[in-house]
Amino acid sequence: MAKKREYKYYPDDFGALPVKALHMKLDFDVFEDHTVVTSDFTMKVKKGPLSVLALDAKNLEIQEVYFFDDPEGKTSKHHLHHTYEKEKDKLFLHFPEKLRLGRVFTIRTKTLCCPTANILEGLYYDETPKGKPKTMITQCQQWGFQRLVPCLDDMTAKCIYTTTITADSRYTSIITNGDLVSSKELGNGRKQVVYHNHKTPMAPYLFFLGVGTYATFKRPCTYPDGSSFTLELLLPPGTKPELASRALDILNDSILWVHVFTGKEPYKDYEKREELMHLLRQRDSTPPKDKQYAGILQRLKDLAGELTLGYAYTGSVYREIGMQNSDFGGMENVGNTTIITNRIVPFPEMSDPAFEYLIAVKVHEFFHNINGSEVTGASPFEIWLNEAVTVFIEQKYTDYLFGEDYKRIQTIMHLYTPMIGTFAGDLSPNSMPILPEGFNNPNELISGVTYVKAPEMVRMLEATMGKEAFMAGLSGYFEKFSHSNATTLDWIEAMEKQTGQHYKEFLMHWLTTTGFPVLHVTTEYKKGICTLSLVQEGKAIPWQFPLTLSLVDEHGKDIHSTGKTFFIKKQKETIRIPTPAAPAFVSLARDHSFYGKTVNHSATREQLMLQALVDPNIPARFMAFKELVEQEKIKIITNPRKTIDPSLISLFGKVLLDPTLDPGIKAMMLIIEESVKDDSLSHKYKEIYIAKEAIKKGIAYYYQKELLAIYSALGKSQTQKSYMGQMISDIKQRKLKNVCLSFLSSLDTRQIHQLIRKQLTSPSATDRYSAFSLFLTTSAPDKTKLAQKLRGEYARHHVSWESYLGIVSGAECDEVYTLITEAEKDERYCAEQATEQRALYMPFAMNRKRSVLTGKGLGFLTDTIIKLTKINEMSGHRMLSAFNQLHLLDPADQVRVVGKLLAIKDELPEKEFPSVHNNVLRILKNCPTAIASYEKGHRKQVKL
Ligand SMILES: [Zn+2]
Structure with a gap:
């Protein structure tokens, strides 16, 4: 018997198409409950002779299928024998005679599709303004186009489009891709528009159609x-x-x-x-x-x-x-x-x-x-290629606006974020490599691995090639594959061509492997040489990556000509750096130069203290500071009776009062995360929370006066000339201001409650949301009442309503269940809206000390995942990341969690919910210890 496929799709499923798509002439007759689509699809045989062709067609009603001999579709029309295998989403066309290589032909189909409110793919209802005809839009990535019309729903099936849309003339906008060539009233309350997308062949996942009532601005x-x-x-x-x-x-x-x-x-x-x-x-x-x-x-x-x-x-x-x-x-x-x-x-x-x-x-x-639409990945396995380089360029622009250090530290924080952070996700049992072996649903490829890890890999390549060569290589790649498709190897080879160096081994390892290296470093200084011994740990070693470092003196100056980027290839390496004097410290992995963790075993506490104050490389300084906080957290987690080290308190004060630091960066440095990097403790959710609160309280107690002074002084200056400049300056100041308030809130006094209450009426939304969120963590007796009052206020605008849902979901108090349930029942909560679903449930799911470790929380989480998946599988799938440390949990917790995962799996069958079902299976299969705990606890075998 064949081995059961773990995934629904593998690379082999995306071979070369037997035909070349040339032109789709589409006619959409749009009504509120259905749309009739007539398509003249012209193709050319690439692999002949061809007797059968399968078109992709999902949930369509097939009314007519014709075959035309000539490309214009004007003559020799005849019915074509066809079979629609609905469960395979395929429309098979059986040609009466075999079509020879090079033959151009046209298939006319007349089909019907019906929009829904909860399947957000193909044609669906978006929110409609009161009294207007129903707004409908399409989403075609990844396989939404086949929900509109029989087609070749493949990234390589690029062709030109002529699209006619007939719809209710009350719509203000009737749009699709390309240039508008005509628009006329038909006189029967309907309007017809024609668009030509003739200049550039387009992949089907990029198709768009929208009819709705909008205000247009230009x-x-x-x-x-x-x-x-x-x-x-x-x-x-x-x-x-x-x-x-x-x-x-x-x-x-x-x-x-x-x-x-x-x-x-x-x-x-x-x-x-x-x-x-x-x-x-x-x-x-x-x-x-x-x-x-x-x-x-x-x-x-x-x-x-x-x-x-x-x-x-x-x-x-x-x-x-x-x-x-x-x-x-x-x-x-x-x-x-x-x-x-x-x-x-x-x-x-x-x-x-x-x-x-x-x-x-x-x-x-x-x-x-350019990256994605003009130059398109060859299959869903290349979605990473469309996304990673795009994110990379997006980051260059935001660096330009906000400053490189500020944006880099944001990314670093995202890497280390517990539960949903990239490292956490990458180590989890259901993580996939950038270039996975297979997938169940292409939406699984829209993940932190695609949007963060892959861009980090691109960044490592840039550091390796040099930024000039990197951009020149990229530009050559765009030129070579303009208006066509590229594979992963095509991209790598284009970059190699630029420098003549080999990157395949380096990049393919990153592309096909989950996880990352942990680099252990020891340093030694002897007779004018600083020696760094490097050892890689973790699975799948050795990894290849750039390591940027410098030796730094006691004044925070880089020691002349010691700053360099080394390309690390082996599990163990030694770097020798000549230096006139012993360095005060080694600034390692500058700008977080590789996707992985660095442990400097030789760094003394004093060295880290100095580095946290003077390292000229701000991301490295940030990491040194966080390392000290990490050590403090670990101390308290392992021994809750310990008090906070006075030297750490004093360091906090120095950073808090450092006038040279950008306020936004300072805020990110000072904030105490509810996480530890140490993987042996990272699942101790409750203990981590307690340690975090203890440190916050200690700092707040000591620096109450300074925190209050900074809090009151920030966010008042109007110093920038441009709107954007002022916005960015305000954002950074508010970040620091709210970090100060967060420290102060841990004092939980009536005076601080007053301060938070006052901020609830701030003109800045961010200030109000921070205050609301902090207020829910205090012991103030009226917090639920306040939340109810704010519900009415925040519901007045969809943006503040989304924030409201997110804040109550993340509420750090026992009333969280009541708050979520009340919001759920509120008539303004729209259960079908993905944004609202995620806001209302994700923060709760990610608060694992409650959602996974308590019986009540786990029950609530399980019910929510089941309920949500039935409305929107994508949203349900995302919530599964709550379980991504299952393998680390205590046996008693594992027993409860495995029980609930089995319940989710049974309640959501594979046929209807493949993403959630198969991912629950993967989580379970990848956690044999948890299964063993469950089997022992229940004295029965688990069959997966
Ligand atoms: Zn994108």
Whole structure:
């Protein structure tokens, strides 16, 4: 008997297609409850003779299938024998005679599809403004297109499209990809529009169709040479024009940045590029009547002529459409990016992290125009390739705005975040490598591994090649695979070609292996030589990676010519660095130069203390500081009676009062995370929480006065000229302000309660949300009452409502169940909306000291996963990460958790819920110790 396949799809399932897709002429007749689609699909035989062709078709009603001899589909039409195997999602076409190689033919299908409110793929209902015809949009990544029309739903089936849409003429917007060529009223309350997407062949997952009632906002985007296209925003009616205008400005800025700072040689003439970017911003804020204006235009043209610039958009309109309900934050449908409405314009109700996301998602989706849409991965196994490089460029832009250190530390914090962080996910039983062996549902490929680990790998390659060679290599790759598809190896080879070096071994290991190296370092200084002994630990060693380091003196100055990047290849390596004097400390893995953990066994506490104060490499300084806090946490976890070390308290004070540190970075340094890096203790959720609270309280007690002073002084200055500059400065200050308040809140006094209460009325949404969240952790007797009152207030706007759901779900108090249940029952809670589902349940799921370790919490979590999966499998699937440390739990906890996982598995059969079902199976299969605990506890065997 064949071995049971662990996954539904393997690379072999994505071979070369027998035909080449040439043209899809689509006609959508859209009604509120169904859409009739007539498609003339022209193809050319690539592998002949061809007697049967399988088209992808999911949940369609097939009405007619015809065969046409000529490409235009005008003559010799005849019925074609076909069979629809619904459970396979395949429409088999049986040709009466074999089609020879090179034969061009057209298949006409007439089919019917029906939108739903909860399957957020294919055509579905989005929120409709009151009294308007139903808004419908599509989501085609990964296999949504086959829910619209029989097709070749394959990333390599790139073709051109001619699309006609007929729909209710009350819709303000009837849109699809390409250029609008005609629009007419049919006189029967219906309207017909035709679009041509003829310039660029497009992969089917990038198809978009939308009909709805929107407010439309526009602005031009003009490149330095004067060429221009239109930016368009489609938003819910009633959206304030000034918000739309801000959003358009932000998008415009990122598009210009991509043009100026990407391409073949973005680091050449860097000053001129900075001047160019500055001038572009100046031009866009100067009225054309201004006497400076003409001069700016001239200088822009001159500079553009001197520089080799990066990607420029090729269409006439680039649109962003606000979608209320989606499994994704954004989707790069060609020319029609969809972005979740709560993140598309800078609503005043938006939190600061949401605003930072807004900036990132806009540039991200735009950059997909080249990386993903023009140059497309060859199969879902190459989704990483579409995403990793796009994230990498997105990070370059946000670095440009916020500062590299600030953004780098954010990423580092994300790597180490407990439960949902990238390292945690990567070590979990259900983690997959960047390039997995197989998958059940392509949505599984949209994970922290794809969006964080893969970009980290790209970053390591950049450090290895050098940033100039990296960008030149990337540019060569885009050129070579323009308007076609690339495999993982194609990308690697294009990068190798740039430098003549070999990267295959290095990159393939990262691509095909879960986990990461832990680098153990010991250092020794003798007679003018500093010797570093490196040993890699962890599974799948040795890994290859760049290690950036420098020797540093006691004043925090790098010792001359000791700063370097070494490429590590072997499990054990020795590095010898000549130095005139013994270093005060070694600054290791600067900028977190590789995806993995570093342990410096020779670093004394005094050295770490010094490094945490003076290392000129801010990410390394940050790591040293966190290492000291980690040691303190471990001390308290293993011995709860220990008090906090006075030297650590004093270090906190020095960092808190350091005037040279960026406030945003300072905030991230000072915040005490509810986690430890030590994997032998990382599952001690309750003990970690207690240690964290103890440290916070100790610091707050000691520095109450300073914390209060800084708290009151922050966030009051209006120092920046530009809107963005001011926003970024405010965000960083608020971050620090709220970290101060968080420390103070641990004192839990009536005075502090008052302070938090006062902040509930702050003009800044972030301040209000922080205060609300902190208030729920205090002992204030009226907190549930306050939460109920705020529910009404926050429900008035969809963005604050999302925040409300997230805050109560993450509430650090026993009332959390009541708060969640009450929000669930609230008529304003929309159970079918992915955003709301996740806000209301994810923070709770991730609070594992409650959701996994308590009987009540585990029961609640299990019921929620089952309930949610039946509405939206993607959301249910995400919640499974609560169990990703099952293998580490105490046996008694394992018994309870395994019992619940088995219940989830039985309740959600594979046929209907393959992602959740198979992933529960994987978690269980990868935790034999937990199964053994369960079998022992229940005296029965588990059959998986
Ligand atoms: Zn993306």
